[in-house]
Amino acid sequence: MSGEKKNLWRQGLQDGLPIGLGYFSVAFTFGLEAVALGLPLWAPVLISMTNVTSAGQFAGLSIIAALGSLVELALAQLVINLRYALMSLSLSQKLDETVRLRDRFLIAFVNTDEVFAVAAGRPGEVGRVYMFGLITAPYIGWALGTLCGACIGDFLPPSLASALGIAIYGMFLAIIIPPAKKNRAVVLAIAIAVALSCLFRWLPALSGVGSGFVIIICTLVAAAAAAVIFPVKEATADAD
Amino acid sequence: MLTNARLLAYIAVMAAVTYLIRMLPLVCFRKKITNVFVQSFLYYVPYAVLGAMTVPAIFYSTSYTLSAVAGLLAAVFFAYKEKSLLYVAVAASAVVFVAERLIELFLV
Known part of the structure; x- marks a missing residue:
């Protein structure tokens, strides 16, 4: 090597x-x-x-x-x-x-x-x-x-x-906090995902949804919302 | 009765399904995606996944909710200071350990 x-x-x-x-x-x-x-x-x-x-x-x-x-x-x-x-x-x-x-x-x-x-x-x-x-x-x-x-x-x-x-x-x-300090869009993605994930856990009507599904739904919604509101212009726009 | 053959069949099914889910997207999408929405979406996926997996699960990860809150605050503090992954993980665990000894001394 x-x-x-x-x-x-x-x-x-x-x-x-x-x-x-x-x-x-x-x-x-x-x-x-x-x-x-x-x-x-x-x-x-x-x-x-x-x-x-x-x-x-x-x-x-x-x-x-x-x-x-x-x-x-x-x-x-x-x-x-x-x-x-x-x-x-x-x-x-x-x-x-x-x-x-x-x-x-x-x-x-x-x-x-x-x-x-x-x-x-x-x-x-x-x-x-x-x-x-x-x-x-x-x-x-x-x-x-x-x-x-x-x-x-x-x-x-x-x-x-x-x-x-x-x-x-x-x-x-x-992993997620340092990039969030410099990027409002990352904060938004995290905030939506966390809020949804809490709703699924604590709202009785939603608490029956399996944990695998919850992660998928939270990720899809949060990442899509952030992508619509703050599109990333270049593929190399990494973490900062 | 759980025979060894049956057990092996279970394990083979688990392993095959899990591997296919991981392997197919990684092998099928070898070119860079140029669509701005898809690109942006995939850029935010890690933050969304980790956020959803951490909260509220972190509150149930220790023996007491109170010690988990202490650990969460410590982790956020050291992560904000941009300490390494190992540093943040160990610091949060140490704070939980101390908090639980205090809780058992004074509250339980």
């Missing part, structure tokens, strides 16, 4: 480390819960290594435990994970020409909420070396966390688990 490539890979790895740490604790809970529901040790590990998504996996677990049908399982995954289609579409516009077709097949596999968020928050375009660095720690953290949770059982004290519960949201805020 050339010096510049090595540097890009290291940057990606570094940006992925906090994600990997956060994933470890969430995946740990997933491993715990799967074994508690009576699944053999290898099952949650295989699920984590082939799915790499939190909400979808937890939902899948409850359907598997209830011996639900394969169609029901497929539909649940489709609805809960449909937001990734929006993220992949957005990410497809962010990748530079070093990203080959076969790289896209691999990047798609680990395009999680957090990986997407970090890639999207990087100024300019992102290349294959950076992306591969970025997905390394999250993937390892997710798989290893599941394995440890499934093996060790209840090890993380509840006080620590509760404190770590907020970590992922702290990260999200660290």
Whole structure:
């Protein structure tokens, strides 16, 4: 690897480390819960290594435990994970020409909420070396966390688990607040999305809508409204 | 009965659906989109997604709503100061941890 490539890979790895740490604790809970529901040790590990998504996996677990049908399982995954289609579409516009077709097949596999968020928050375009660095720690953290949770059982004290519960949201805020300081349009997009998401949570008439749908609706409405009110003139008008 | 074959079928369906959702848009849209609305829309998607996923879920992410509010304020403060992702995440967790010990000492 050339010096510049090595540097890009290291940057990606570094940006992925906090994600990997956060994933470890969430995946740990997933491993715990799967074994508690009576699944053999290898099952949650295989699920984590082939799915790499939190909400979808937890939902899948409850359907598997209830011996639900394969169609029901497929539909649940489709609805809960449909937001990734929006993220992949957005990410497809962010990748530079070093990203080959076969790289896209691999990047798609680990395009999680957090990986997407970090890639999207990087100024300019992102290349294959950076992306591969970025997905390394999250993937390892997710798989290893599941394995440890499934093996060790209840090890993380509840006080620590509760404190770590907020970590992922702290990260999200660290991604969206700095650009919002400089860009009113970003503030508008965030404000609409947050307001809608609160309505879905707290209005009794809307609280029955599944969480996957809520994210999709909030994103569609907020991003479309911001795009109409503040169109972005150039593709490279990134974050500032 | 949950046989291993049945379990493998479940896992295969989950993995296939999740992967297709992520892979198809990334592989199909390899050219840059030039439409200004679509471009603008996709530019705002990350902010909208993360905003919707953070609030109000953050209030339910810890043992007490009060400690979550403390963690949220800390995260907003340090994010506004443009600290790194890891710094903000750890600072918010630390504030939650301390807040929960205080809550248990004085309020519960």
